[in-house]
Amino acid sequence: MDEKTAKLDAFRKEVRTWLRANLPKKWGTPEYKAPEGFTQERHDLGKWWTKKCYDAGYTGFGYPKEYGGIERPREEILIIREEMARTGTPGGPSSLGLLLAAPTILAHGQEWHKKRFIPKILSGEESWCEGFSEPNAGSDLANVQTYAVRDGDEWVVKGQKCWTSMWKFADFGILVVKTDLKAPRHRNLSSFIFDTKSKGFERRPLRQMTDESEFGEMFFDDMRIPHINMMGEENRGWYVAMTTLAAERSMGGEAGVSQQMETRLGSGVDNLIELARNHKRFGKALWEDPVYRQKIAQAAIELDAYSLWGPAFRAKARKGGASLAATLSFEASVSKNYWAESRQRRAMLIEDILGSYSQLMTGSKHSIDDGAWVYEVLRSRGASIEMGTTEVNRNIIAERILGLPREETVKKA
Amino acid sequence: MDFGLNEEQDMLKTMARDFITKECPKAHVRKMMDDEIGYSPDLWKKMAELGWQGLVFPEEFGGSAMNFRDLAVLSEEMGRALIAAPFFSTVMLFGLPILQHGGEFLKKEFLPKIAKGELVGTMALLESDGDFWADGIRTKALKRGNHFLLSGTKMFVTDAKAADYFLVAARTQATANPENNITLFLVDAKEWGVYVGKLKTMDMIRKQSEVTFSNVNVPATHIVGESHGGWQIIKDTVLKANAQLCAEMIGGADWVLETTVAYAKDRVAYGAPIGSYQGLKHRMADMYMELEHARPLMIRAVEYVRENRPDADLAVSMAKAYCSDVYEMLTNNGVQLHGGIGFTWDHDMHLYFKRARWSTNSFGNPTYHRDLVASHLEKQLL
Numbered sequence: 001m002d003e004k005t006a007k008l009d010a011f012r013k014e015v016r017t018w019l020r021a022n023l024p025k026k027w028g029t030p031e032y033k034a035p036e037g038f039t040q041e042r043h044d045l046g047k048w049w050t051k052k053c054y055d056a057g058y059t060g061f062g063y064p065k066e067y068g069g070i071e072r073p074r075e076e077i078l079i080i081r082e083e084m085a086r087t088g089t090p091g092g093p094s095s096l097g098l099l100l101a102a103p104t105i106l107a108h109g110q111e112w113h114k115k116r117f118i119p120k121i122l123s124g125e126e127s128w129c130e131g132f133s134e135p136n137a138g139s140d141l142a143n144v145q146t147y148a149v150r151d152g153d154e155w156v157v158k159g160q161k162c163w164t165s166m167w168k169f170a171d172f173g174i175l176v177v178k179t180d181l182k183a184p185r186h187r188n189l190s191s192f193i194f195d196t197k198s199k200g201f202e203r204r205p206l207r208q209m210t211d212e213s214e215f216g217e218m219f220f221d222d223m224r225i226p227h228i229n230m231m232g233e234e235n236r237g238w239y240v241a242m243t244t245l246a247a248e249r250s251m252g253g254e255a256g257v258s259q260q261m262e263t264r265l266g267s268g269v270d271n272l273i274e275l276a277r278n279h280k281r282f283g284k285a286l287w288e289d290p291v292y293r294q295k296i297a298q299a300a301i302e303l304d305a306y307s308l309w310g311p312a313f314r315a316k317a318r319k320g321g322a323s324l325a326a327t328l329s330f331e332a333s334v335s336k337n338y339w340a341e342s343r344q345r346r347a348m349l350i351e352d353i354l355g356s357y358s359q360l361m362t363g364s365k366h367s368i369d370d371g372a373w374v375y376e377v378l379r380s381r382g383a384s385i386e387m388g389t390t391e392v393n394r395n396i397i398a399e400r401i402l403g404l405p406r407e408e409t410v411k412k413a
Numbered sequence: 414m415d416f417g418l419n420e421e422q423d424m425l426k427t428m429a430r431d432f433i434t435k436e437c438p439k440a441h442v443r444k445m446m447d448d449e450i451g452y453s454p455d456l457w458k459k460m461a462e463l464g465w466q467g468l469v470f471p472e473e474f475g476g477s478a479m480n481f482r483d484l485a486v487l488s489e490e491m492g493r494a495l496i497a498a499p500f501f502s503t504v505m506l507f508g509l510p511i512l513q514h515g516g517e518f519l520k521k522e523f524l525p526k527i528a529k530g531e532l533v534g535t536m537a538l539l540e541s542d543g544d545f546w547a548d549g550i551r552t553k554a555l556k557r558g559n560h561f562l563l564s565g566t567k568m569f570v571t572d573a574k575a576a577d578y579f580l581v582a583a584r585t586q587a588t589a590n591p592e593n594n595i596t597l598f599l600v601d602a603k604e605w606g607v608y609v610g611k612l613k614t615m616d617m618i619r620k621q622s623e624v625t626f627s628n629v630n631v632p633a634t635h636i637v638g639e640s641h642g643g644w645q646i647i648k649d650t651v652l653k654a655n656a657q658l659c660a661e662m663i664g665g666a667d668w669v670l671e672t673t674v675a676y677a678k679d680r681v682a683y684g685a686p687i688g689s690y691q692g693l694k695h696r697m698a699d700m701y702m703e704l705e706h707a708r709p710l711m712i713r714a715v716e717y718v719r720e721n722r723p724d725a726d727l728a729v730s731m732a733k734a735y736c737s738d739v740y741e742m743l744t745n746n747g748v749q750l751h752g753g754i755g756f757t758w759d760h761d762m763h764l765y766f767k768r769a770r771w772s773t774n775s776f777g778n779p780t781y782h783r784d785l786v787a788s789h790l791e792k793q794l795l
Contacts, residue, residue, distance in 0.1 A: 269790060293787035294780065300790055301710070301731045301783070308416075308709035315417035334702050391691070397701055398694035402674050405689040 008075055015058070015083045022052055037212055038094055038229050043127075043169045046093035048316075050124025058084075060122035063106065068119025084221035091325060095127030096166045101174055105193075108232040108240045113193060117172065129170035130244060131161040131194070131218055138163065139392045141239065142185045146193075146220060147202040148180040153227050155179070155192065157200075157220040165386070167216030170196050175225070176241045183235060193229045200224070210378045211361075225329050248387045249332035269300040270274070272349065279353050286353055302342040309335050330400040333393035340383035340390055347380035416709060422486050429490035432463065437496050439761055445497035446617040450575045452498045458530045464751050466504060467528025474524035481653070481719035485660040485711075492661025493668045495618050495764055499533045500574035501661070505654040506571070507534030507580055510597065514638040514646045516582060519599060523578070536580045536660045537567035537600075537624050538647065545651065545777050546645050547591040552626065554583040554596060561585075563598060563606075563629040569775075573609045573617075573622035576602050581626065582643055597643035599635040601627070616771040618764065652729050656718045659711040659732045662740040662772050666707070669747040669765050670700050676751055693750055700743050707732075707739040727789040734782035737773040744769045 024045070026032040035041035053059040054070070058080050063069030072080075092098060105113050120126040137143040146159025157177055164173075172193055179190040196203070200223035205213030232240040273296060274288035286292040313331055350373045351358040358383045362371030384390040398404045418426065422426050436456055439463040460466060469484050470476025484504075491500060494615055508527045511519050526532040542549045552565025563583055570579070578601055600607065606629040614621045638646045677688030687693050714732035717725035744766040748755040755762045773779065 200665040270794060273790060273794060287791075290784065294783050297783035297786035297790065298733075300496060300786060301735050302706075304713075304731060305710050308713060309706055311414075311418040312705075312712065314710035315415060319417050334705050336705055337698075337702055389693065394695040394698035395691065397698035398688075402694075402697055402701060404674065404677060404694045404697065405686050407689045407691055407694075408685060 008079065009273075010087050011076055012079050012083065015080055018058070019083060019087050019089075022056070023087065023089065026049075026091055027090075029163050034090065036216055038168055040169075043094045045090045046095075047124050049090040050092045053089075054123040056289075058390075059124075063102065063118060063122060067106070067114045068122045069120070093124050093127050093167050094166050095121075096130055096170075097121035097124075097128035100130055100244050101172070103129040104174060104191075104240060104244040105236070106233065107243045108191070109193075110228070110231070112228070113231065116370075117193070126167045126171045127166065129164050129166045129173045129196075129218075131164060131173050131175040132241060132244075133163040134161055139389050141176075141241065142189070143156060144176060144178060144189065144298070147181065148190070148225070150179075150227070154224045155190075155227060155230075157194075157223045157225060159220050161218040161220075162206065162215070163386070164203075164216050164218050165214060167218060168205070172196065173218070174231070174244060176237050179237070180235050186238045187235055189237035189241070190234050191231045191240035192225045193231065194223070194225050198223045198225070204221070209381070210375060230252065234350070235322050245388060246332045249336035249393070268303050269296065272299060272346070272353075275350070275368075279355070281355070290351065295352075299342075299346050299349060302345070306335070306338055306342060311340065330396055333388065333396040334401075336387055337384075337393045337397075343380045343383050347377045351377050414713065414746075416712050418486065422483060423604045425483060425486050426490060428463070429487055430493075433490060433494040433496055436496070437494060439495075439764075442495055442497045442618060442764070443554045450644075451572065451618070451620045452533075452575055457498055457533070460498060460500070461528065461530025464528075465490070465599075466500070466530055467506075467534055468523050469525070470508070472512070474512075474520060475528035476524070482715055484596060485715040487666035488657045488660035489667075492664030492768075495665065495768055496754040497618055499535065499575045499618070501657070502526060502535035502572040502576070503533050503653070505657050506536035506650065507578065509653055510536070510580060510637060510646055510650045511599070513649065514597075518634060519637060523599075528570045529766055532577050533572065533575045534578045534580070535570060535572050535576045536582075536647075536650065537570045537573070537626075539569045540565065540567060543568060545781070547595060550582050550584060550591070550595055552581065552583040554585050554598060554631070556585070556791060559633050561598065561631045561633065562768070563626045563631055565626055567624045567626070568610075569612075569621045570624045571619055571621050572619065573624050574611075574620060578602060579607075579624065580637060582647055585641055587680050588637045592642050592644040595643040595647070596640050597637040597646050598631045599637055600631055604629050604631075606630070616767040618768065619771055621771075630782055639678075652726055653718055654734045656711075656714045656725075656765050657777050658772055658776065659714055659729075659736040662769070663708050663711050663767055665705050665765050665772075666736075669743045669762070670697070670704060672762070673697060673700070673747050673750050687750075696746050696750060700746055703739045710735050724789075727786065730777075730782040730789070733777060734779040734786065735778045737769075740769040 006218070024032065026039050031225050034044055050059060051395040057072065059072050060068060060070040061072060062132050065071060098121055105117055121128065132141060134146060136145060146157065146161065147156045148155040152318055160176065172195055175192045175194050176189055177192070178188050180188040200221045202221070204217050206215045206217055207213055208215060273287060274293050276296060277285050279286050354368060356374060357368050358374060358377060360367035360371060361374055364371065367374070428443065434458060445453070464477040465487060467474070467476035468479050468487065469481060472478050508524065511523055516554065523532065527534065538549055540549050552563060552567065554561040563581060565583060578591045578599060581598045581600050582595050582596060584594050586594040588594045606627045608625040610623040610625065612621050612623055674688065677693055677697065678686055680687050688697070710732040714728045717728040744762070747762045748766055751760060751762055754760050
């Protein structure tokens with residue numbers, strides 16, 4: 001064993017020891033019941049865990065030091081991620097900070113935004129949401145109606161946002177609003193950072209088909225935002241929003257891939273096999289049935305294809321000489337659509353394996369793994385709608401990457 | 414693992430595309446479709462002058478000592494152009510097994526000739542059941558002093574009409590395990606008792622034949638590797654051939670997408686380019702999405718083989734299953750999006766459609782490889 005390998009081995013032991021010492025008591029044993037969903041307990045656990053990891057230098061990678069980023073050799077980061085995936089960890093807070101806010105602030109924020117907000121996103125101390133979609137501006141995001149009027153050093157905001165993920169615990173949000181009522185589409189919007197403690201701000205849950213309220217609605221009744229909170233130029237907020245959407249579609253890019261996501265990917269197929277081993281039809285375990293083996297093998301291939309896309313794309317971006325962010329903004333749609341479609345195929349496979357039991361919800365007598373699989377069956381349907389519908393992303397791929405012409409839109413009478 | 418190409422590989426790619434465009438345009442490919450041998454010795458020589466046939470052979474055997482990933486760069490370009498030359502047969506199915514498993518005598522005798530473009534070879538593997546498994550091999554080799562007498566019939570032998578030599582899998586002893594009694598023989602196509610019969614196959618560019626061996630005389634010095642140890646060599650050969658075949662498929666799929674997108678921009682219906690309609694552009698977006706997810710699986714397979722990793726077989730099975738499905742999906746859509754013209758003989762789309770079928774069905778179809786993937790996953794969990 002050479003010196004470098006020995007050093008990395010020692011580091012791996014160090015991470016393992018740290019994880020054993022710092023994870024919640026009885027973590028990973030049947031006695032430990034982790035809080036789930038969008039509860040305060042789950043959010044607090046994520047905050048607590050992220051802060052612990054950040055203080056130990058085990059998270060917060062990919063950002064400059066002056067904005068609170070943690071610097072570490074790539075090999076060590078991989079070891080940390082592998083070990084965390086192996087053990088399973090509580091994950092982060094219910095926040096879109098790491099995934100969306102931090103990449104957007106880094107790309108378009110003012111210097112003080114970066115210094116003030118990014119460190120506390122990395123440490124998990126402050127949580128974020130994004131105020132983009134509205135009742136009449138979902139796929140057609142440029143159609144937002146919420147507007148802001150300048151009043152001295154402030155902007156006064158009026159309107160409504162909806163389908164807001166992670167709305168419940170957000171300390172801050174990114175808001176896209178109309179700031180010029182006469183300018184043409186795409187040139188009439190500005191992007192702001194707003195504080196959810198502001199007067200005139202209100203939020204309410206939206207009940208979804210999963211029977212939970214992952215999404216919410218936000219109302220702005222003359223809420224005031226300081227002018228210094230604007231990101232990018234006035235009336236050029238569309239371009240800021242595009243960065244956020246691209247980050248979202250690529251799951252936050254290289255730096256933002258959350259631990260939670262990696263854990264889910266790494267264990268996806270093992271769990272499916274386990275499920276197929278435990279479920280019998282006509283007295284035979286489904287894993288012994290060639291039909292199910294075929295489908296699970298296909299799921300494994302698709303998960304690998306999904307996770308290899310990232311490094312392959314980055315190699316392409318480096319080659320093209322194009323800045324990663326610029327190319328990502330369109331190519332991310334490719335990965336996003338693939339993720340949504342293959343996730344839904346896996347969910348259909350889960351239904352197939354569980355048979356009649358695929359109807360028993362969380363809390364029901366006889367439910368399998370307390371309804372976690374059934375939840376995935378329901379939740380995965382949102383995957384092809386959130387973060388840009390599959391159809392909108394197909395338009396982006398076809399028009400922006402393949403260079404096909406736009407479709408003539410039907411003119412309103 | 415680097416998913417991108419280095420400077421040398423970029424040059425190789427550009428050179429290959431320019432050369433094939435000039436020396437093997439579709440008009441030549443179509444001419445060769447109706448030719449019994451299926452390739453022009455002149456083109457074969459020119460390829461050898463560029464060092465292609467011996468690309469991965471060591472210099473002592475007249476090769477260029479480049480690596481397996483470099484070879485995949487060539488495979489991709491050849492698949493893209495549907496080159497009419499017995500390169501895949503000669504290099505993947507004949508040259509590589511001799512290089513990896515042959516003794517010094519065979520290597521010295523055959524590798525330099527391959528590199529110089531003086532020889533075409535292929536492998537005669539499958540038999541009447543058409544499946545890739547050890548039990549399917551029924552051809553027998555009887556030992557007669559320093560010679561063997563080979564008898565049996567092989568199916569789906571690629572480029573057999575063009576081949577000067579065959580690698581033939583035959584049974585050499587009686588054992589319960591069909592994988593333990595197969596020996597790989599190098600057989601001269603001119604030998605008495607070798608008969609190459611015509612098959613009318615869908616893919617007319619990469620031709621396949623039925624080859625009958627009746628009491629064909631093979632010297633014992635023409636055994637590749639160990640006696641009775643042929644199945645391991647065959648598995649290794651097929652592993653490598655499949656990785657390169659994935660590269661060919663990605664190249665072909667790339668042509669299909671590019672050609673289809675160009676047509677959709679150009680062709681006008683109802684007063685607008687058909688590529689503007691979402692019903693069509695969404696199909697093309699999905700073609701791109703699939704291709705972009707198949708390519709990294711192919712690169713990983715090639716790199717794992719190059720690095721000789723123990724999990725290379727899993728990576729290759731995943732890639733072979735997925736690339737086959739994606740190539741078929743792209744060619745299906747390629748025909749559909751071209752409309753009537755896509756269904757004609759004159760348009761080149763059907764050539765790719767047909768090559769996709771050969772690619773899918775050779776060396777294990779997607780169902781076969783997914784079954785292997787499932788077994789691998791099972792082992793990993795134990």
